[in-house]
Amino acid sequence: METTAGTAAAPTHRRRRRPGLTTPGLLGLPVSWLIVFFVVPIAIVAAYSVDVFVLFPGPHSFTFSAWHSFFSKGIYFPLFFKSVEMSLTVSAVVVVVAYPLAYYLALSGTRRKYVLLLVLIAPFLTSYLLRVLAWKVILGDNGVINTFLFSTGLRAHGHPLSFLLYSRFAVMLVLGYVWLPFVALPIFVTLESLDRGLLEAASDLYASRRQAFLRVTLPLSLPGVVAAFLFVFIPTVGEFVTPSLVGGANGYMYGSQIVDLFEQGFPDWETGAVLSLFLLGVISVLTLVFVRFLRAGEARTA
């Protein structure tokens, strides 16, 4: 018995060692990448926020003065909340718009679903800048929409819908347009991988289509929905390119402020770094909350 046990244990030991070497080998490159291009840059920004690094040469010492000023004056909070509100609105609306689209593509059984998917992502074949600028032609005071309204008599000449461009609305519309495929794709993937047997089972148990959707499809597709929501929310809350192109004075966002602090007027890298890290912190917390919510939902479903 002992001999048998001894000989049986040796190969097991060897098998245990192999994954020990493989895992770091596989993870080494991506982890190094993350450290060099994510952790280190954030550490540098953090160092600027507390004056360990400074742009201007001269004596400097560790201080939380920029952080203190940020929290005590609260000048940037209204802008931050405005950006969060805009971003949440865009994310929610786009998810609502994209879900039926992804649902149709994944579950309708159409043989052309991959062709339609290609059509959905086709705008990505053109440049981001070009797509955003095209909206100016559509939304301007003499753009496509206003010209149509003038020609149909729905608006009097000389009285265009000026909120269409250089406004919050314009920023949210363009962001929604730009990010729509990013929302549709994760939802599509989730729905595509859905076990159809569950839907058949629901049907066998006399669930209506609505009940099957609400109690089977929707809960099981929530991971994709949350991922899609985060895909939009995280980048758009710090967005600055789109606001600078179509936002005008009213569509100015928190991300625009960060960029301007770094290089407009007079460089203020300390405050810019504080604003950047605050944004990163808030997004991290929100992401964790979403993930927790998602896991709780999964547990309930299980």
Add this chain to the structure above:
Amino acid sequence: MEGEPFDRRLSRADMLRLAAAAAGVGVVAGPAAAADAARARLSQESGRLQVMDWAGYCNDGGQSMFAAYVHKHPNNKPQFTHMTNESNALAQIHAGAHPDLFRPYCGWNKYFVQSGLVQPWNPKLISNFKHLNPSMVKAGQYNGKQYGIPDDWGFDAILYRKDKVHPKAKSWGLLFDERYKGKIAWFDDLEMITVAGLYLHAKNPWNQTSEELKRSQDFLMKKKHVARLIWASETDLWQAFGSGDIWVAYAWPNDWVQMKKKFPVVYMHPKEKPIAWVGMFMLLSGTPRFHLAHAYVDAWSSKKSGRWLENNYGYGHANLEAKPSSSALLKALQLSNPKAVRMPYAHLDRDIPQRQHYAQLWEQVKAS
């Protein structure tokens, strides 16, 4: 101290020969010898000349301004880095960029000199220097040394469509006129605090007291709703103005040149006076291409370059011999008036001692 690179390398005789050669005269020591000396000194400097300049003044349309330099120094062609504004240039330089020369506008001269980032030029190495507007040359001096070589100049004033807009007065107040709410474009720069100060009669708009600054900032915040666009790049302004989304704008002369191709426009000099600016080439301290930088600026300072700039960009040029083809531009820029950039015609832009504070106030206006 800043002149050391030049003093150290050249004897007085060399300097005379070099100056003569650069001017194309070469009669002091004979044409051949002078030219040889100049070439010898220039050939000691190697590599491509590093220039930090604004978009439109590099290899992206501004080639005519420095064509003579490229022709003479094909092995030391300029290599450009873009600066989006002086603040951006300052950040780039402190972050490790090493241009040989760059081109801020006159309001920043004192700051850059006092920061120790720049050294004075030797005007004797710039043959066209004697043709430059003395008033602008003076604006480039600090403590008797020539830190800035003036090049292009123009105004910050108001552009409006005369078929749509009927100002009550020739005033900066047009930028805050409620009648044109949603059709007005401001400029994304702390200069807006100065403009508010001018409009509200601050004693010194470039160095306002705390009360005046609060009043200027409150005023801008209160009036922000009339501004549809706060432009940072001219192309943004041209798109908005050209498509009819904007009728009134804080603008530069080139904007007037571009927009008058499409609309009947007026480039209004307000009664509070426009703000005049002069571009200044500045030489970075310790540059290894001291003479090449001078040669580059000399090319920029020529009558031919100046005329090209005026005709194509609608800005004035410091070379007094440069005159544009268009009499309308001549009149709009007051090019016949060598003192156009100074009072009683305009406020020449100047140092803002509280620049950082002004910048913070302006950022808060935008964030409001």
